Amino acid sequence: MKSKISILFLILFTSAVIYPQGFDVKAKGIQKFSFKDDKGRNQATFHSVTPFDEVDGLTTKVNGIVSFNVSDVKNTLQGEISFPTESLQTGITMRDRDMKAPKWLDAERYPTISFKIKKVTSIQNLASNKLKVDLLGDFTLHGVTKEIPVEATMTYLDESPETEAREPGDLLGVTANFNITLSQYNIQNMILGTRVSDNISIGANIVGTNKF
Amino acid sequence: MVINRKQKISLIIGLAVIITAVIIWLIDGTYVFTQTKVLIEKKDPLFGTTYKEWENKFIWGLDLTLVISAISIVSSSFFVYIFRNKRKSLDEIKN
Numbered sequence: 001m002k003s004k005i006s007i008l009f010l011i012l013f014t015s016a017v018i019y020p021q022g023f024d025v026k027a028k029g030i031q032k033f034s035f036k037d038d039k040g041r042n043q044a045t046f047h048s049v050t051p052f053d054e055v056d057g058l059t060t061k062v063n064g065i066v067s068f069n070v071s072d073v074k075n076t077l078q079g080e081i082s083f084p085t086e087s088l089q090t091g092i093t094m095r096d097r098d099m100k101a102p103k104w105l106d107a108e109r110y111p112t113i114s115f116k117i118k119k120v121t122s123i124q125n126l127a128s129n130k131l132k133v134d135l136l137g138d139f140t141l142h143g144v145t146k147e148i149p150v151e152a153t154m155t156y157l158d159e160s161p162e163t164e165a166r167e168p169g170d171l172l173g174v175t176a177n178f179n180i181t182l183s184q185y186n187i188q189n190m191i192l193g194t195r196v197s198d199n200i201s202i203g204a205n206i207v208g209t210n211k212f
Numbered sequence: 213m214v215i216n217r218k219q220k221i222s223l224i225i226g227l228a229v230i231i232t233a234v235i236i237w238l239i240d241g242t243y244v245f246t247q248t249k250v251l252i253e254k255k256d257p258l259f260g261t262t263y264k265e266w267e268n269k270f271i272w273g274l275d276l277t278l279v280i281s282a283i284s285i286v287s288s289s290f291f292v293y294i295f296r297n298k299r300k301s302l303d304e305i306k307n
Contacts, residue, residue: 045251045264053244056251058264091249091266155259166258173259195244205256205263 021074024128025170026158032067033172033208035081042206044083048197055095055196061087062206066117066172073131073154074123081206082114103189105142114140118147129156139178144185152176169211176204218295226288230281237277246273 035042040060048055066079085107089096100107116138124132135150155173157163163171182198189196215223237243250271251264 041263043263058251058266089266091247091251092245095245157258162258171258173256173261175261205261207256207259 021123022069022071023073023131023156025070025156027070027156027170027210030067030069030076031170031172031210032065033079033170033210034212035062035064035066035206035208036212037062037207044202044204044206046088046203047201050194050197053195055090057088057090057099059083059087059089062204064114064206064208066174066208070156073133074120077120077133077135078117080114080116081204082112085111085113104187110141110143112140115150116140121149126153129158130154135176139180141180142185142187146180146184148178148180150176150178166207167209167211169209172208172210174204174206174208178202214297215292216295216297219292222288222291222295226284229284233272233277233280233284236272237274240272243271243273244275246276247271 037060042062043058043060044062045059046055046057062081062083064079064081066077066081068078069076085105086100088099088105090099099105102109117135118137119135120133121136122134126132131154133152133154135152136147137150138145139148153175157171157173159168159170163169178201180200180202182196182200248268248270249266250269252267253262254265255262
């Protein structure tokens with residue numbers, strides 16, 4: 001019996017060592033990152049394509065806080081990222097105004113679009129400081145919250161002269177991609193499906209610092 | 213209807229403006245809406261990722277093509293009317 005427990009312990013210990021679920025960097029323990037960026041570098045994009053029109057949009061007002069245990073990201077990752085609905089731009093002023101109007105995103109009534117991390121469903125080490133994670137989280141748009149899967153890549157950079165040129169502290173770079181269906185968020189419009197696709201691709205490219 | 217030389221020139225100029233507008237629209241990518249800025253991709257040297265930025269660039273859209281075509285049609289029609297053969301109508305009045 002004792003030998004069986006020892007073997008089980010050995011297997012578990014070996015698994016934890018061989019299959020790390022976090023970063024192998026200088027920093028240890030719980031790290032908290034802020035994505036507040038006054039220079040407009042943190043951004044979220046969206047893309048809509050139909051036979052009649054193609055729309056690309058961007059916001060540079062992405063903000064949020066994310067925290068995790070450096071060596072166990074899979075079980076400790078939590079946080080929320082958001083941006084003001086009003087900050088979205090498509091390059092055409094009239095279209096931006098229509099997009100934020102009550103018949104579309106209704107920016108006045110629903111001022112924030114957000115994503116809250118619920119859990120990490122899978123994690124893969126791409127490098128000692130780079131993880132590919134599949135997340136499940138709550139995406140809130142137009143007053144409706146839905147659980148959606150998100151693919152993300154996280155890159156951890158220890159503080160160095162190169163990173164200090166960008167921001168003080170360790171830096172966490174996150175890129176993410178996911179798709180949403182506008183009609184599931186109570187966004188209904190007669191041009192949906194013709195000039196604006198019901199299926200929208202959303203991407204995020206954000207950099208956070210743990211010195212804030 | 214018999215059209216005189218001036219009317220012919222007005223019609224040709226009007227048509228030339230419409231054709232030019234359509235050709236520019238085709239060359240610029242056949243976008244539905246005219247744009248004054250576009251998204252370009254840039255590389256982040258620190259993380260090796262790409263991000264996007266707005267760049268000022270004028271792109272001729274179908275909306276502008278239609279507006280210019282409409283103005284051209286109205287202008288040509290106006291000049292065709294102005295340049296109509298007035299002598300014939302005077303002869304008619306004398307008779």
